[in-house]
Amino acid sequence: MGCDGGTIPKRDELVKTKKKPEQKDKTADLDAKWKHCAITQEPLRQPIMACELGRLYNKEAVLEFLIDRSKFECASSFEHLKGLKDLKELKLTENKGYGRPKSEKGDSYIDTQDAKYICPVVGITMNGKHGFSYIWSCGCVLSDRALKEVKSDICHKCGSQFSKDDVITLNGTEEEVERLHQRMRTRKEQARLAKKAKKHKAESTDTETKTTDVKKARTEKTGTKALSKEAAGGPKDKIPTLKSIQKDPSASTVYKSLFTSSNKARNQQSAHWVTYNPFYN
Numbered sequence: 673m674g675c676d677g678g679t680i681p682k683r684d685e686l687v688k689t690k691k692k693p694e695q696k697d698k699t700a701d702l703d704a705k706w707k708h709c710a711i712t713q714e715p716l717r718q719p720i721m722a723c724e725l726g727r728l729y730n731k732e733a734v735l736e737f738l739i740d741r742s743k744f745e746c747a748s749s750f751e752h753l754k755g756l757k758d759l760k761e762l763k764l765t766e767n768k769g770y771g772r773p774k775s776e777k778g779d780s781y782i783d784t785q786d787a788k789y790i791c792p793v794v795g796i797t798m799n800g801k802h803g804f805s806y807i808w809s810c811g812c813v814l815s816d817r818a819l820k821e822v823k824s825d826i827c828h829k830c831g832s833q834f835s836k837d838d839v840i841t842l843n844g845t846e847e848e849v850e851r852l853h854q855r856m857r858t859r860k861e862q863a864r865l866a867k868k869a870k871k872h873k874a875e876s877t878d879t880e881t882k883t884t885d886v887k888k889a890r891t892e893k894t895g896t897k898a899l900s901k902e903a904a905g906g907p908k909d910k911i912p913t914l915k916s917i918q919k920d921p922s923a924s925t926v927y928k929s930l931f932t933s934s935n936k937a938r939n940q941q942s943a944h945w946v947t948y949n950p951f952y953n
């Protein structure tokens with residue numbers, strides 16, 4: 673081993689002892705990440721959600737957390753969760769072989785039964801040994817292999833369209849998480865700007881509507897005035913027939929109303945039994 677006064681220890685001799693526990697931790701770590709809620713460490717059960725950094729949660733725990741985060745000691749690790757809009761409910765594919773006795777036929781994969789969920793395209797299990805991602809826009813979970821092999825922007829689980837930027841690696845490496853952090857910041861900034869723009873637009877539309885309303889009201893008012901002017905007889909010299917009867921001071925209103933030149937007759941929309949007007953029949 674070295675350090676006994678004679679030999680100089682090699683580096684791998686010194687770090688060797690560290691390797692084995694690390695391996696063990698890795699399996700436990702994978703299990704914790706892929707089969708347990710990131711907040712409560714309870715086993716994952718549907719409905720399951722994922723955040724933009726690719727961590728998995730029980731929806732129930734997320735709701736509790738969002739209501740009162742002070743109850744959770746780990747709250748500082750989940751500061752990026754401000755509301756349900758920061759998470760997505762996952763559409764997972766159940767592994768029908770899960771929980772069945774292993775290798776009845778002897779030809780099944782060793783890992784076909786070890787995870788509750790599988791990739792709907794290539795059938796590998798979501799046990800942490802294979803990369804899996806979900807699509808932010810639709811929430812479907814697919815294996816990275818499927819996403820890589822099938823070069824399409826149509827989700828193979830639900831058929832909706834997605835962009836490459838919408839793919840979020842579940843429990844990714846540090847670099848991947850860093851990339852997702854960046855993506856999250858960008859999305860939040862865009863959402864903030866969009867909200868601001870929307871608010872601004874709503875305000876200006878509001879003013880516009882008000883202006884239009886005023887204009888409309890004005891037009892209506894003027895319109896009413898014009899109408900009432902007409903109803904009152906209007907500029908009489910424009911209608912020559914008025915000269916004879918309608919202007920006759922000795923004729924009664926009833927008498928005047930018998931003629932098509934009268935205001936009443938001019939405004940009428942249908943035939944009258946006395947002032948029969950062929951225009952309205």
Ligand SMILES: [Zn+2]
Pocket residue numbers: 807810811812827828829830831832
């Ligand atoms: Zn989908």
